[in-house]
Amino acid sequence: MFERLTPTDPDAILALMQAFQADPRPGKVDLGIGVWRDADGRTPVFSAVKRAEKRIWKRQETKTYVSFRGDAAFHEAVSNLLLGPATDGQWRAASATTGGTSAVQTALTLARAAHPDLRVWIPAETWPNHWVLARSLGLETRSFAYIDPDTQEIDRAGLLRDLDRAQAGDVVLLHACCHNPTGADPDAELQAAIVASLARTGAVPVIDCAYLGFGATPEEDSAFLRRLSTLPEVLIAFSGSKSFGLYRERVGLCLALADGPQARDVVENHLTRINRVTYSFPPDHGARTVTEILGDQTLRTEWQDELGSIRDAITTHRARLSEALRMRLNTDRFDRLTRQKGMFAMLPLGEARVAELRNAHGIYIVGAGRINMAGVTEETCATVADALATVLR
Numbered sequence: 001m002f003e004r005l006t007p008t009d010p011d012a013i014l015a016l017m018q019a020f021q022a023d024p025r026p027g028k029v030d031l032g033i034g035v036w037r038d039a040d041g042r043t044p045v046f047s048a049v050k051r052a053e054k055r056i057w058k059r060q061e062t063k064t065y066v067s068f069r070g071d072a073a074f075h076e077a078v079s080n081l082l083l084g085p086a087t088d089g090q091w092r093a094a095s096a097t098t099g100g101t102s103a104v105q106t107a108l109t110l111a112r113a114a115h116p117d118l119r120v121w122i123p124a125e126t127w128p129n130h131w132v133l134a135r136s137l138g139l140e141t142r143s144f145a146y147i148d149p150d151t152q153e154i155d156r157a158g159l160l161r162d163l164d165r166a167q168a169g170d171v172v173l174l175h176a177c178c179h180n181p182t183g184a185d186p187d188a189e190l191q192a193a194i195v196a197s198l199a200r201t202g203a204v205p206v207i208d209c210a211y212l213g214f215g216a217t218p219e220e221d222s223a224f225l226r227r228l229s230t231l232p233e234v235l236i237a238f239s240g241s242k243s244f245g246l247y248r249e250r251v252g253l254c255l256a257l258a259d260g261p262q263a264r265d266v267v268e269n270h271l272t273r274i275n276r277v278t279y280s281f282p283p284d285h286g287a288r289t290v291t292e293i294l295g296d297q298t299l300r301t302e303w304q305d306e307l308g309s310i311r312d313a314i315t316t317h318r319a320r321l322s323e324a325l326r327m328r329l330n331t332d333r334f335d336r337l338t339r340q341k342g343m344f345a346m347l348p349l350g351e352a353r354v355a356e357l358r359n360a361h362g363i364y365i366v367g368a369g370r371i372n373m374a375g376v377t378e379e380t381c382a383t384v385a386d387a388l389a390t391v392l393r
């Protein structure tokens with residue numbers, strides 16, 4: 001049987017990570033994989049997480065199954081974090097998933113059950129797994145314009161023109177905040193125009209929320225989500241990997257806003273079924289940890305402070321790199337780095353320059369130029385900026 005198998009496409013980020021580890025050069029710099037690292041290159045456990053885990057450990061007397069959709073207290077805690085308490089007439093259905101990846105997959109599976117021939121509209125620049133997930137579910141995909149290649153800012157007219165082509169039954173994949181890979185998020189005006197376009201076409205947003213709190217406070221970072229939640233039907237895929245540093249615990253939530261109590265019940269029924277036929281029960285430990293943090297004012301404040309320090313570091317890294325490039329290349333082209341949000345930024349490199357940076361300078365960058373700002377520390381910034389200036393000149 002196995003002789004009949006042919007290899008699937010290699011995961012580019014994983015391959016890059018392996019090449020970085022195998023590289024013996026002492027000055028190498030990893031700007032690749034999307035994991036937060038501090039100035040010492042560590043991805044520490046949040047102290048709020050440690051404390052919450054300790055409390056759970058002391059209290060927990062059973063590890064028996066919870067339910068197919070996971071713990072209702074987790075659904076409520078994360079839904080309230082993202083959208084605030086449910087208002088009258090808002091019908092929320094949720095299921096815990098195995099991380100944000102499976103939350104996206106669950107949202108698309110649910111949409112497919114309603115409209116098997118739907119089209120998934122995906123931003124032209126996005127987390128590459130969006131394409132893989134949609135296609136592996138057999139769904140038709142379309143891209144919509146996102147970034148203007150000249151300015152690396154959002155192509156507002158192109159984006160709205162393309163979104164207006166979506167139809168009722170289609171879904172439109174959007175990033176809640178800290179767009180991966182560009183760091184370019186729609187401003188309030190564009191957010192409102194996107195909501196208006198969806199209201200007109202009847203297409204349903206699937207909002208991927210994997211970096212809450214990395215661009216601004218969690219409350220501010222959920223502004224787009226909250227605007228979109230005024231639409232009658234919405235799907236949200238939340239990941240706790242980055243925002244709580246719980247990567248390997250696989251914390252995720254698929255949250256659906258339905259148009260009435262009957263629709264909510266049938267969505268819950270489908271979410272139950274989707275989990276039932278995949279992993280039966282979603283992982284609980286990370287989800288419980290998040291619930292504990294969000295439900296206790298002291299832990300919640302501690303978590304927000306820790307998230308705030310990550311955000312401050314990202315802001316500093318962005319400012320430092322933009323300044324270093326301004327000095328070396330005598331241009332304000334990179335000032336946008338200070339306005340854009342989150343862990344990632346796109347640099348106008350292209351695959352040849354990315355290869356040159358890796359081979360000649362030991363600097364590891366994903367694809368055509370996505371960098372993880374976490375790697376641009378006080379220590380590495382000059383090396384990175386020198387090498388970038390060399391290849392960009």
Ligand SMILES: Cc1ncc(COP(=O)(O)O)c(C=O)c1O
Binds near residue numbers: 099
């Ligand atoms: C945009 C986006 N969505 C979802 C995810 C999934 O995260 P996870 O499955 O690790 O929770 C990631 C992770 O890199 C991401 O960048």
